[in-house]
Amino acid sequence: MSGPRWLVPLALLGALLVAAPLVGLMARASWGELWTLITAPESLEALALSLRTAVASTLLVIVLGVPLGFALRAVHGRVRAGLRAVLLAPLVLPPVVGGLALLYAFGRRGLIGAPLEDAGISVAYTTAAVVLAQTFVAMPFMVVSIESALAAHGERREAIAATLGASRTRILARITLPALGPALATGAVLAFARALGEFGATLTFAGSLAGVTRTAPLEIYLARETDPDAAVALSLVLLVVAVAVVAIAYRPAATRGLR
Amino acid sequence: MRGLASAASAALAAACALSLAACAPETDAAAGDRTLTVLAAASLADVLEPIAADFENEHPGVDVVTSYAGSSDLAAQILEGAPADVFASADEANMDKVADLVAGTPAVFATNTLTIVVPEGDPMGIEDLASFAAPGIVSVICAPQVPCGAATATVAARAGVTLSPASEEASVTDVLGKVASGQADAGIVYVTDVARAEGVEAVPIEGAEAVVNRYPAAAMAGAAEPELAAAFVDHLSAQAARKALSDAGFGTP
Numbered sequence: 001m002s003g004p005r006w007l008v009p010l011a012l013l014g015a016l017l018v019a020a021p022l023v024g025l026m027a028r029a030s031w032g033e034l035w036t037l038i039t040a041p042e043s044l045e046a047l048a049l050s051l052r053t054a055v056a057s058t059l060l061v062i063v064l065g066v067p068l069g070f071a072l073r074a075v076h077g078r079v080r081a082g083l084r085a086v087l088l089a090p091l092v093l094p095p096v097v098g099g100l101a102l103l104y105a106f107g108r109r110g111l112i113g114a115p116l117e118d119a120g121i122s123v124a125y126t127t128a129a130v131v132l133a134q135t136f137v138a139m140p141f142m143v144v145s146i147e148s149a150l151a152a153h154g155e156r157r158e159a160i161a162a163t164l165g166a167s168r169t170r171i172l173a174r175i176t177l178p179a180l181g182p183a184l185a186t187g188a189v190l191a192f193a194r195a196l197g198e199f200g201a202t203l204t205f206a207g208s209l210a211g212v213t214r215t216a217p218l219e220i221y222l223a224r225e226t227d228p229d230a231a232v233a234l235s236l237v238l239l240v241v242a243v244a245v246v247a248i249a250y251r252p253a254a255t256r257g258l259r
Numbered sequence: 260m261r262g263l264a265s266a267a268s269a270a271l272a273a274a275c276a277l278s279l280a281a282c283a284p285e286t287d288a289a290a291g292d293r294t295l296t297v298l299a300a301a302s303l304a305d306v307l308e309p310i311a312a313d314f315e316n317e318h319p320g321v322d323v324v325t326s327y328a329g330s331s332d333l334a335a336q337i338l339e340g341a342p343a344d345v346f347a348s349a350d351e352a353n354m355d356k357v358a359d360l361v362a363g364t365p366a367v368f369a370t371n372t373l374t375i376v377v378p379e380g381d382p383m384g385i386e387d388l389a390s391f392a393a394p395g396i397v398s399v400i401c402a403p404q405v406p407c408g409a410a411t412a413t414v415a416a417r418a419g420v421t422l423s424p425a426s427e428e429a430s431v432t433d434v435l436g437k438v439a440s441g442q443a444d445a446g447i448v449y450v451t452d453v454a455r456a457e458g459v460e461a462v463p464i465e466g467a468e469a470v471v472n473r474y475p476a477a478a479m480a481g482a483a484e485p486e487l488a489a490a491f492v493d494h495l496s497a498q499a500a501r502k503a504l505s506d507a508g509f510g511t512p
Contacts, residue, residue: 109441124442125397125425207399207426222429225331226404
């Protein structure tokens with residue numbers, strides 16, 4: 001399936017539009033100093049924080065996002081459409097809007113944040129706030145991944161297991177979850193990548209302090225001011241991770257298509 | 260093949276429409292309108308509008324187009340070749356970055372100093388920089404990498420106070436936003452920022468007047484309208500502009 005020939009120039013233009021900025025970034029890098037720049041204390045501290053928080057939010061996304069995917073399959077019709085629209089909104093929401101929304105929910109004067117503050121629990125400006133922001137933006141990847149896998153999976157084997165007297169939890173653990181493996185992996189990898197790249201919501205909601213809330217994207221944003229070379233070097237690290245993640249995450253999808 | 264032909268004609272039509280739209284402003288320019296592009300520091304956003312309008316009145320047929328952003332962003336844009344006739348920076352460091360692209364000598368037309376900013380009514384009773392160290396006070400400041408943060412560090416050092424902020428923001432706007440929304444009990448921003456924000460008030464810092472941020476403006480060497488650009492830079496230091504600036508809380512040199 002290669003389509004009519006006039007698609008080719010448009011495809012080339014499209015490829016140029018996507019690839020040119022990436023090449024531009026690489027062209028700007030001072031390759032000789034790259035290692036020194038990446039291993040500078042500020043860069044390492046930011047990368048380590050990014051890694052820690054992205055892992056934590058990916059775990060949260062698995063624990064909360066998988067049940068949400070199931071919940072989405074359990075409801076039908078308009079309820080499902082409405083619920084899906086709400087759950088996937090962070091995917092397309094401008095990050096700064098997400099940050100403001102988080103602020104008014106979990107901020108010091110927020111809907112949930114204010115009572116928590118009174119109880120002596122403060123989320124603002126902590127690493128937990130970063131994880132919260134990352135989980136918020138990364139969750140949709142897992143929800144949508146699980147939901148579509150469940151739709152494709154069908155319920156035949158579950159029904160048989162039920163007639164054989166297996167409990168729901170047993171069916172979930174022994175039949176459904178193993179079948180969802182690839183979808184879960186794809187969802188987790190994409191969620192991890194999204195968490196790693198989170199910027200706007202973190203900046204708005206969690207703040208920016210070295211070692212506590214200043215993740216790699218925030219460090220890049222700040223380094224731009226005084227040390228563009230360091231900003232480019234860190235950007236390259238995130239670029240490599242992004243390309244690697246997509247390469248990993250879309251492999252199962254490709255083999256599914258071939259079958 | 261019919262599909263190809265109709266697609267090609269559609270593409271042609273689209274290209275024509277695009278080029279027509281692109282041509283429109285140039286046609287206007289030929290009729291006598293001239294455009295002066297001014298890239299100015301974000302903190303000048305409100306005060307520069309009447310000053311620019313004034314300049315348009317004095318120069319009929321001239322349209323001043325202003326674009327506001329952080330000074331370092333603007334300096335980076337200029338270095339990457341963004342078209343600009345005038346650059347008005349919030350500090351001299353960023354003007355220095357584009358020194359090779361400046362026509363003549365940059366002229367300092369305004370100054371700014373720092374102040375403590377607190378939510379309206381000062382609920383936490385912040386009195387001076389020393390209050391920042393009180394237990395339970397959440398404070399935010401600018402990161403030392405940006406101009407307001409560098410000035411903050413100087414002011415704190417002069418006062419002999421060690422600040423322990425909850426966050427070091429990349430822009431003064433983010434500091435202001437966190438105080439205005441109650442996310443922080445206190446912050447350090449420019450005097451002019453407090454003047455144009457709602458829901459916050461200033462608590463003066465003793466000795467802050469000694470740490471002055473100077474705003475230079477310069478005509479750019481690559482300006483499309485070099486004479487107009489030079490005239491605009493002069494206009495910034497003229498009597499009317501000085502009044503508008505000082506009304507907005509800026510100092511004038």
